[in-house]
Amino acid sequence: KSWIIDSGATNHMTGVSNLFTSYTPCSGKDKVRVADGSMVPITGRGSIRCTKTLSLSPVLRVPDFPINLLSVSSITKSLNCRGWFDPSHYAFQELGTGRILGTGTVHNGLYYLD
Numbered sequence: 001k002s003w004i005i006d007s008g009a010t011n012h013m014t015g016v017s018n019l020f021t022s023y024t025p026c027s028g029k030d031k032v033r034v035a036d037g038s039m040v041p042i043t044g045r046g047s048i049r050c051t052k053t054l055s056l057s058p059v060l061r062v063p064d065f066p067i068n069l070l071s072v073s074s075i076t077k078s079l080n081c082r083g084w085f086d087p088s089h090y091a092f093q094e095l096g097t098g099r100i101l102g103t104g105t106v107h108n109g110l111y112y113l114d
Contacts, residue, residue, distance in 0.1 A: 004061055005083075005090060005104060005111035007072040008035070012056045013063030020046040023061070023104055040065075044072075050113055054092070054102040070113060085111070 001016060011032060017023075023046035031039040040062055047057035056070065057078065072083055075092060081101055084091045091109050092101040104113045 001068050003068045003113035005113065006069045006071060009069045009071040010073060012057055012059040012069060012071050012074055013062050013065055014048070014068045015062055016068065017044075017061060019048045019068075020059070020061070021055075022047045022057075031052045032062065034062075034065075051102055053100070054113075068114055094098075 001014075011034075013032065023044050025044040026042050028041055028043065030042040032042055033039055042060045043063055044061040045058045046061070047055060048059045049055045050070070056075065076082060079092070079094065079101060080096065081092045081094050084093060088106050089103065090105075091103045093099070094101055102113055104111050
């Protein structure tokens, strides 16, 4: 599954458990609000390596979540980077070094991680 770049998400989220490189289960009482306004349970959190140059942490595991979401606010804070968006592409760039951490393209109006 591809990662969708979401400027409205406050957390990175996935429903796919085998993507995690490290993982800590949650009690099941923790919940997160999703786009439709409902609260859904979080079964764990951990780290995921998306590309050779991009690792995400913390990523929430939300069972049956149909997509992988990359939170713009979370990644810019945790990796000290900025996002560059234009009508067909984007890039995340490290502030200190200028190194490109990840890029992507638009498909059907959504930005996807390459």
